[in-house]
Amino acid sequence: MKITASVFVLLFVFSGFAQSQSPTSEGKPILGVADLVLRSDEVAKLSDEAWAGSGEAALKLSVYYANVKVDFDRSSYWTLIAAENGNAVAQYNAWAELSDSRSSADDKRRAVFWLRKSAVQGDSDAIRELRELERSQGE
């Protein structure tokens, strides 16, 4: 009995040590982005805020899903919600995603729509890219 108990204690200590040393998945930081991790209650709170119209909350979710969960589809989903909620950074990000060379012609047209929205709000990157786009179209 004593031996069994000792083995149990040793395994318990080892298990705890191994977990503290292991960079793991399953809702924990994947690699090097610990500061961007959201707890499940934070995800729920941000989702509620995003559905109520917060662009900032939806943008945080899109960054979380892209960089912590590596779920690009869900990230794009929240990027568009953030853009619809009027967040200028998200509108720029929507342009960046939709203007990918693999995007359809319709997506590329929609990308410019979001770029203009972001530029109107004064996003300096969007203004620069829009100028560049208009210059290239004028050539």
Added chain:
Amino acid sequence: MKSALLAITAYLIFGISLPVCSEEAWLQGASMLDRNDHWKILPAASYLDLGNDQDAVTKLAEARALLDPSTSGKSLSLNCAPPSKRYLVRSLYYSDSRVMVYESAGGLIIGAGSFSDPGAPSRGAVAICLIGAPKDVRATAGFAK
């Protein structure tokens, strides 16, 4: 009693233990990444995934990012309009992955979403057009859903 202890032990070993990802020291430690930063997606035209290109990976052995010194090779196909310059940046590599780059005042995050079978990523590199050297570089890797 014995079986209870065995059950708890088995749970501790097999139930709680999570899969371990490949890890490198440069990915650990204090991060300058701030969740409140405004993270912007870099347009795909601004970077080129070099995969596990050995030449680029070797150049990045001692640095997370450096001004690209290449005079030949894959990275040269990325043209950077001044004032931006071409940098080589460390990343994580999967054979069948999509790379996405986020930028903020704090630095860069290079994300690699793999469509292949789960496994440990290896070292990779991305060529990126940047105005200046990034403050910090972080990489993520996972299996795209």
